[in-house]
Amino acid sequence: MAQRKPTITDVARTAGVSKGLVSFALNDKPGVSPETRKRILEVAGDLGWRPSLSARSLSTSTSFALGLVIRRKAEVISADPFFPAFIAGVESVLTEEGRALVLSVVPDAEAELRSYRTLAGDNRVDGVFLTDLRTDDERFELLADLGLPAVALGRPNPAVAVPSVQVDDTHGIAEAVAHLVELGHTRIAHVAGDPHMMHGGRRRGSFDDAMRDAGLDSSLVIETDFSASSGADATRRFLDAAQPPTAIVYANDPMAIAGLGVAQQRGLRVPEELSITGFDGTDISGYVFPALTTITSDPVEWGRVAARTLLELVATGAADSVELPPASLLIRASTGPAPSDRG
Amino acid sequence: MAQRKPTITDVARTAGVSKGLVSFALNDKPGVSPETRKRILEVAGDLGWRPSLSARSLSTSTSFALGLVIRRKAEVISADPFFPAFIAGVESVLTEEGRALVLSVVPDAEAELRSYRTLAGDNRVDGVFLTDLRTDDERFELLADLGLPAVALGRPNPAVAVPSVQVDDTHGIAEAVAHLVELGHTRIAHVAGDPHMMHGGRRRGSFDDAMRDAGLDSSLVIETDFSASSGADATRRFLDAAQPPTAIVYANDPMAIAGLGVAQQRGLRVPEELSITGFDGTDISGYVFPALTTITSDPVEWGRVAARTLLELVATGAADSVELPPASLLIRASTGPAPSDRG
DNA sequence: CCTTCGAACTAAACCGGTATAGCTTGTGCC
DNA sequence: GGCACAAGCTATACCGGTTTAGTTCGAAGG
Numbered sequence: 001m002a003q004r005k006p007t008i009t010d011v012a013r014t015a016g017v018s019k020g021l022v023s024f025a026l027n028d029k030p031g032v033s034p035e036t037r038k039r040i041l042e043v044a045g046d047l048g049w050r051p052s053l054s055a056r057s058l059s060t061s062t063s064f065a066l067g068l069v070i071r072r073k074a075e076v077i078s079a080d081p082f083f084p085a086f087i088a089g090v091e092s093v094l095t096e097e098g099r100a101l102v103l104s105v106v107p108d109a110e111a112e113l114r115s116y117r118t119l120a121g122d123n124r125v126d127g128v129f130l131t132d133l134r135t136d137d138e139r140f141e142l143l144a145d146l147g148l149p150a151v152a153l154g155r156p157n158p159a160v161a162v163p164s165v166q167v168d169d170t171h172g173i174a175e176a177v178a179h180l181v182e183l184g185h186t187r188i189a190h191v192a193g194d195p196h197m198m199h200g201g202r203r204r205g206s207f208d209d210a211m212r213d214a215g216l217d218s219s220l221v222i223e224t225d226f227s228a229s230s231g232a233d234a235t236r237r238f239l240d241a242a243q244p245p246t247a248i249v250y251a252n253d254p255m256a257i258a259g260l261g262v263a264q265q266r267g268l269r270v271p272e273e274l275s276i277t278g279f280d281g282t283d284i285s286g287y288v289f290p291a292l293t294t295i296t297s298d299p300v301e302w303g304r305v306a307a308r309t310l311l312e313l314v315a316t317g318a319a320d321s322v323e324l325p326p327a328s329l330l331i332r333a334s335t336g337p338a339p340s341d342r343g
Numbered sequence: 344m345a346q347r348k349p350t351i352t353d354v355a356r357t358a359g360v361s362k363g364l365v366s367f368a369l370n371d372k373p374g375v376s377p378e379t380r381k382r383i384l385e386v387a388g389d390l391g392w393r394p395s396l397s398a399r400s401l402s403t404s405t406s407f408a409l410g411l412v413i414r415r416k417a418e419v420i421s422a423d424p425f426f427p428a429f430i431a432g433v434e435s436v437l438t439e440e441g442r443a444l445v446l447s448v449v450p451d452a453e454a455e456l457r458s459y460r461t462l463a464g465d466n467r468v469d470g471v472f473l474t475d476l477r478t479d480d481e482r483f484e485l486l487a488d489l490g491l492p493a494v495a496l497g498r499p500n501p502a503v504a505v506p507s508v509q510v511d512d513t514h515g516i517a518e519a520v521a522h523l524v525e526l527g528h529t530r531i532a533h534v535a536g537d538p539h540m541m542h543g544g545r546r547r548g549s550f551d552d553a554m555r556d557a558g559l560d561s562s563l564v565i566e567t568d569f570s571a572s573s574g575a576d577a578t579r580r581f582l583d584a585a586q587p588p589t590a591i592v593y594a595n596d597p598m599a600i601a602g603l604g605v606a607q608q609r610g611l612r613v614p615e616e617l618s619i620t621g622f623d624g625t626d627i628s629g630y631v632f633p634a635l636t637t638i639t640s641d642p643v644e645w646g647r648v649a650a651r652t653l654l655e656l657v658a659t660g661a662a663d664s665v666e667l668p669p670a671s672l673l674i675r676a677s678t679g680p681a682p683s684d685r686g
Numbered sequence: 687c688c689t690t691c692g693a694a695c696t697a698a699a700c701c702g703g704t705a706t707a708g709c710t711t712g713t714g715c716c
Numbered sequence: 717g718g719c720a721c722a723a724g725c726t727a728t729a730c731c732g733g734t735t736t737a738g739t740t741c742g743a744a745g746g
Binding site for chain 1 (some may be wrong): 693694695696697698700701702703
Binding site (some may be wrong): 050053055057074075076078081083087088095101103104105119121122229231232254258260265282283284288289290291299 | 422
């Protein structure tokens with residue numbers, strides 16, 4: 001005999017009280033005597049009662065879930081090492097709190113906006129994470145319209161009143177450039193990310209700054225879409241130049257690995273003839289040859305903190321922005337002294 | 344003035360009918376005259392009515408969401424190229440159908456089972472995808488207990504009555520071995536995956552078969568957990584042997600890339616002195632040097648088909664298993680003729 | 687002693703749908 | 717003409733919680 005889940009009415013009947021009182025007792029509301037409260041909790045425990053999510057959702061308009069909308073074309077997504085790790089961090093917090101993560105992967109901007117509309121309209125989530133911030137990001141206005149709480153990953157335009165969780169990645173880029181300068185490099189190129197994405201633009205900006213600080217020319221920059229193939233293309237263009245760079249700073253690891261492949265294909269020895277740095281500290285970057293010097297962040301921790309921040313925002317209506325420890329340079333084998341014969 | 348969402352009662356009032364009739368009309372149930380149905384649909388459209396998910400969930404015990412539980416430690420997850428692509432495929436189907444994907448990433452078996460229990464108990468999802476099938480997988484029994492529909496990815500034990508969506512990966516492994524044999528290799532090693540995972544075990548089994556068919560010794564096998572670091576370790580052990588292999592077949596791309604790194608670090612030329620094949624056809628595998636010969640599957644399509652299958656199972660109570668086109672060998676630059684001096 | 691007030695509790699409305707029982711009609715048939 | 721029956725529709729219970737408006741009762745205050 002399959003016994004169905006006990007409801008709050010079952011608990012009330014067994015405890016000999018009204019179901020309203022059971023609700024009060026279980027939600028720690030005043031108006032219940034200590035003894036009665038204790039008895040109700042005992043009965044609920046004995047019966048193995050668990051509140052029905054859908055009933056609660058209906059009466060409180062709360063879904064007990066958070067949303068993450070990822071805008072990536074299907075071809076590119078598996079190359080991006082960030083999201084799986086970030087999600088793992090988010091999950092580690094959500095499962096403890098009995099909340100779920102609703103994921104949405106969309107190919108373009110239109111579908112992205114539609115996705116936020118649906119999530120909000122269906123009351124599917126109580127709040128969302130905003131990734132891949134763009135300059136002049138239309139999502140902030142939409143979310144404000146929809147009344148959907150959000151936490152931004154990265155530093156949003158200060159004008160918007162959205163809490164954020166940030167990692168100072170400019171520091172890592174500066175460190176990478178300083179490291180290369182110290183090794184004697186002067187022609188340092190940058191394979192930048194998408195300039196419309198704030199982290200892409202900011203990494204590029206800090207590359208410019210660091211180069212200027214070192215008194216070097218920062219004009220060797222190619223913008224990409226962060227994909228491995230665009231990283232390979234950019235590398236080929238740099239190496240085809242009359243005066244090719246002796247070091248290349250990549251805005252992420254997959255592009256750096258692709259660039260390493262291009263260099264090796266041309267018979268260039270890394271790091272003797274070309275130094276390379278990546279960005280993200282992905283697992284695989286430590287196992288290519290030569291092991292990639294890269295800038296490490298901690299996306300799992302980022303996910304944890306973002307989840308806690310969003311939960312607080314949803315619960316209290318406000319949350320402080322958090323600044324995580326800056327990304328820092330992990331020196332491995334893909335960087336070395338500038339070649340003397342052409343420095 | 345913020346106007347709240349119209350409810351079915353608003354539609355009924357405006358159309359001058361009872362709300363029950365509106366429900367019939369909107370769900371294509373009989374008992375509504377064509378004119379009335381038309382009028383109701385018009386009114387609903389004019390008012391911009393959208394059914395409330397939570398109300399529907401409560402009265403039908405349906406959540407309009409599917410679940411995916413991924414069991415991976417946080418350190419490993421970003422190395423796995425399969426899930427992001429698979430999820431992108433799933434999403435492409437779900438968004439069209441107005442369903443959502445609830446994701447759960449858990450570190451261990453205990454948390455995994457708990458996660459299924461919670462998803463089912465909270466009625467958070469209508470069905471789940473089962474990945475990383477294991478031999479003697481306890482999840483089948485749990486899901487049967489919970490009454491949660493499931494679609495398996497890969498070939499489950501025939502005893503369980505769960506529809507599955509499979510890719511014949513044995514074919515790809517056989518092709519890889521045949522390709523290497525044709526190139527003159529005789530000492531071919533295999534860096535296998537986790538034997539407790541069915542795809543890990545099956546890939547190994549088909550390696551054994553293919554080697555036996557070629558009349559070769561298939562004893563050079565090391566089992567791993569699919570991580571890049573374990574792939575590097577296994578490679579070192581093979582290369583340290585008195586009679587090292589001249590070709591290594593890896594059970595996934597990250598391990599193959601790590602193995603390539605190890606070989607290069609030792610000054611071994613690939614493919615002149617060592618041939619290498621991967622598995623998955625990840626984006627990055629085409630950009631390392633030399634470009635990886637690998638066995639390609641199509642995880643995006645896999646996700647699409649799995650989503651459609653699970654939706655059908657949930658809707659009708661039954662669904663046919665699907666066999667996708669077999670994984671096939673993509674020959675690139677990391678395989679070549681066996682070295683003559685030590686073949 | 688009677689009123690007042692608050693603590694503890696009950697009853698019932700409510701969230702927004704779905705599903706079922708029952709009520710009106712109009713039509714076909716004998 | 718009367719009856720059975722089906723189509724079309726209404727009223728209402730129901731899903732399982734939360735929340736508000738009362739109700740009861742004992743203690744404190746005048």
